[in-house]
Amino acid sequence: HCAYHNRKYITRNIISMHAGNVTELVHRCSSTKCCASYFRLVGNQAEVMLEGELPSKQKYHSMSEQSLYNLDKEENLSCVDGEAVLPLCSCRTATPRPINSADLEIQQAIGRGHFAKVWQGKYQGSVVAVKVFHAGCKQEFSSERDIYELPLMEHSGIARFFGAGKSLDGGSWLLVLELATCGSLHHLLCDKRGSWMASMKLSQSLSQGLAYLHSDLHRQGTHKPVVAHGDLSSGNVLVRADGTCALSDFGCSTILRSCSGRPGWDSLKIIADCGQVGSLRYMSPEILEGCVDQGWSLVQADVYSLGLLLWEIWMRCSDLFEDGMVHKHTLPYETELGSSVTLERLLLYVSQMNKRPSIPKRWERETQGALLQELVTDCWDHEPDARLTAQCVVGRLHALQTIHSV
Numbered sequence: 001h002c003a004y005h006n007r008k009y010i011t012r013n014i015i016s017m018h019a020g021n022v023t024e025l026v027h028r029c030s031s032t033k034c035c036a037s038y039f040r041l042v043g044n045q046a047e048v049m050l051e052g053e054l055p056s057k058q059k060y061h062s063m064s065e066q067s068l069y070n071l072d073k074e075e076n077l078s079c080v081d082g083e084a085v086l087p088l089c090s091c092r093t094a095t096p097r098p099i100n101s102a103d104l105e106i107q108q109a110i111g112r113g114h115f116a117k118v119w120q121g122k123y124q125g126s127v128v129a130v131k132v133f134h135a136g137c138k139q140e141f142s143s144e145r146d147i148y149e150l151p152l153m154e155h156s157g158i159a160r161f162f163g164a165g166k167s168l169d170g171g172s173w174l175l176v177l178e179l180a181t182c183g184s185l186h187h188l189l190c191d192k193r194g195s196w197m198a199s200m201k202l203s204q205s206l207s208q209g210l211a212y213l214h215s216d217l218h219r220q221g222t223h224k225p226v227v228a229h230g231d232l233s234s235g236n237v238l239v240r241a242d243g244t245c246a247l248s249d250f251g252c253s254t255i256l257r258s259c260s261g262r263p264g265w266d267s268l269k270i271i272a273d274c275g276q277v278g279s280l281r282y283m284s285p286e287i288l289e290g291c292v293d294q295g296w297s298l299v300q301a302d303v304y305s306l307g308l309l310l311w312e313i314w315m316r317c318s319d320l321f322e323d324g325m326v327h328k329h330t331l332p333y334e335t336e337l338g339s340s341v342t343l344e345r346l347l348l349y350v351s352q353m354n355k356r357p358s359i360p361k362r363w364e365r366e367t368q369g370a371l372l373q374e375l376v377t378d379c380w381d382h383e384p385d386a387r388l389t390a391q392c393v394v395g396r397l398h399a400l401q402t403i404h405s406v
C-alpha cells in the first residue's frame with residue numbers, strides 16, 4: 001500500500017503495519033518507496049504531522065490545523081537519508097506561541113514596511129509592538145514567525161517575541177514583539193549623532209545579535225540552527241531606550257541546518273527572490289550578481305551588510321570628527337549613487353568597480369579611526385571568504401573599546 005496515495009490508511013497504527021515501520025519520528029514507506037511522513041509521538045502513538053511524496057516531486061501535504069501551523073512552509077525531507085531514518089532534530093519541532101488576540105490592545109501606528117504595518121500596543125499588561133500583516137501576506141508572516149519560534153532564539157541582540165496569531169476579526173496576521181522605543185537604527189541615526197560610547201554600544205549589541213543569529217547552538221538537547229538574516233539594513237535593526245540594538249524583520253531569513261545527517265549545510269530558503277524586496281543597497285556584490293542563494297554564503301553576505309551598518313553608525317559619531325562636526329546621516333552609497341539606487345548602478349559601482357562608501361581621511365590618522373576603518377573594510381571585502389565572521393567583529397570591537405579606555 002502507498003500511504004500517501006491511499007489516504008484511508010493514514011491513521012495511527014495502520015500506517016505502521018501497512019506501509020513500513022515507524023522508526024523514530026520520520027517514516028519512509030518501505031513498500032512503495034514513494035512517500036515519507038513526519039510523526040509526532042502522542043502517548044506512544046505515532047500521529048502524522050506531515051506526509052508526502054519523496055523529494056523528486058517536492059510536494060507535501062499537511063494533515064491537520066496544528067500541522068498547518070507548524071509546517072505550512074515547504075519542508076524538505078533531508079532527514080530521510082537513503083534507507084536510514086534519522087530522528088527529527090529539536091530545531092524542526094518549534095513550539096508555537098499563539099497569542100490570545102482578545103488580550104491585545106492596538107494603539108498608535110509606529111512604522112510601516114513592504115508587508116506590514118507596525119503598531120504600538122498592549123499585550124497582557126506589557127507595552128509591545130504589533131506587526132500586522134494583511135491576510136494576503138500569510139507567507140511573509142509565517143516565514144518571520146518560524147524564525148522567532150526556533151528554539152533558543154531569546155537573546156538580547158534579537159527583538160523579543162511574545163507570540164503570533166490572527167486578529168480578532170480574522171482579517172490579518174499578527175506578530176507581537178517587544179517595543180523598541182527609539183524605533184529603527186535608521187531613525188535614530190537621522191535624529192541624533194552619538195558619542196564614542198553610544199556608537200560603541202550600538203555596534204557591540206548589533207554584532208553580538210548577529211553573531212548569535214549565526215551561531216549553531218546545542219544546549220541541553222535543544223538545537224538552534226544557524227540563521228542568515230538576509231535583509232540587514234538600518235531600517236531592520238531596532239534600538240531600545242538603553243541604546244542597544246535588536247535584530248528584527250526576519251522575513252527574508254534562511255535557516256541553515258547542520259543536523260540533516262548530510263555532509264555540509266542543509267539550507268532552507270524561506271523566501272526565494274527576497275532580493276526583490278530586500279534592501280538593495282545593503283546587498284553584497286555576490287548577491288547583487290545573483291551568484292548566491294543558499295548556504296554559508298548567505299552568512300557571509302550578512303557580514304557585508306554589517307560592515308555597511310557599522311559605517312553608518314560610526315559616521316554619526318561626534319568623537320571621530322573635528323570639533324564634533326558630524327555630517328547628516330546618509331545611507332550607504334547615498335552620496336555616490338543618490339537616494340534611490342538601481343540594481344544596475346550598484347552592480348557597476350560595488351561589484352565591477354569594487355567601490356565602497358567613503359571613509360573620512362581623518363580616521364586614518366587616529367588609532368581608533370584607523371582600526372574602525374580596518375574593521376569595516378574587513379567586513380565588506382569583495383571576497384566573501386576574506387570577510388570577518390560576526391563573532392570576530394565582536395572580538396575586534398571589544399579590543400577597540402579596551403584601547404579607547406586605556
Ligand SMILES: Nc1ncnc2c1ncn2[C@@H]1O[C@H](COP(=O)(O)OP(=O)(O)OP(=O)(O)O)[C@@H](O)[C@H]1O
Pocket residue numbers: 110111112113114115116117118129131159177178179180181183184187235236238248249251
Ligand atoms: N518592535 C518594534 N519596535 C519599534 N518599532 C518597530 C518594531 N518593529 C518594527 N518597527 C518599525 O516599523 C518599521 C517596519 O517594520 P519591519 O521592517 O519589520 O516591516 P516589514 O514590512 O517587514 O519591512 P520591510 O519593508 O523591511 O520588509 C521598522 O523600520 C521600524 O521603524
